[in-house]
Amino acid sequence: MKNNTVKQLLIIIAVGAGLGLLVNAVNPGGVPLILDKNIYKVDIADSNKQKSNIPEGFVNDPYDTSSYKQGHNWQVKEKNKQGFVEPEQKISKELAKQMYDIKALFIDARKKEDFDVLHVTGAINIPYEEFHAKPRQEQMSIMKKFNKDGIIVVYCKGEKCEVSIDLAYDLAKLGFNGVNIYKGGIHEWKSAGYPVEEK
């Protein structure tokens, strides 16, 4: 590589980085330069080791809106401190089932046509793409009937989908504290023999 190329390369990097930093500084949606280490994902491998922090005998009420003022914090602890929600709090199928048993709100993030064919019994359907496209106000009006500190489990198909993670972000940004991502999704749930509604 000629010196000249190196020089040009460095100029491109310097100008690009400088511009990026400048725009980030004035961009209202900008992020802090250093991502807080504590706001970091729990790896999916750890989900097997996860223990539930649900108190014995507790039954979740997804429709209890009294907790909008102040409440406890469930699985997702760090939220939006620095413009970031905890990205991936993934839970195992066992933990998902435990949450199901205490009446956690299950949200299916897939499209309506997929939801209609098969979903977790009692789950509601919030198609991520439609939801994400809506302004914050509308998102909030959809969600306002749900408990902000209640336990929520978001899932999608399983193997190759991320809409559950994406929807979990959106919900956490709206201030929902107990959002969990069940990455195994509907397929794992069904093969584990857990309750589903099927057409």
Add this chain to the structure above:
Amino acid sequence: MKQILSNKYFQLVLRFAIGAIFIYASVNKLFNPQDFAKAILRYDMLPVFTINMLAITLPYVEFITGILLITGIYKKGASMMAIVSLFVFLIALVSASARGLDISCGCFSLEESSTKGDINMRIIQDVFLLIGAFIIYKFSDKFLPVTDTGDDTQTGGEESVKC
């Protein structure tokens, strides 16, 4: 072969194509560092403290590289920048694929969903782009009057008028 590769129209098309792809890939990320950081985070490759810095700066470097490739300014530097970044992306993609990570690429759109698992397709695309960028780097100034003296502006200007 060399003559074809260094043909200025071929070069022009190649530069335009790769430049456009770089710009297209960067626009979504320019004002969305948060979503892009999320995409980088999913690769699980870099120390957490570097992720936001990268999410802030990389899209602008990509964007400038694209503009420079299209205009023909700093051809050598821009094509080398493309090579370096495409190579880094390639490593990230291959490693994600090898580790069986179920993630979206984060290459173009940051809102990709439902149909993921496109990593292998992205690897192939990346290799093609890499070859293209290499051809630009290696053969760009072969038969042009102005040699690579660090001031490519003249040649670039001439060509962009033609296009």
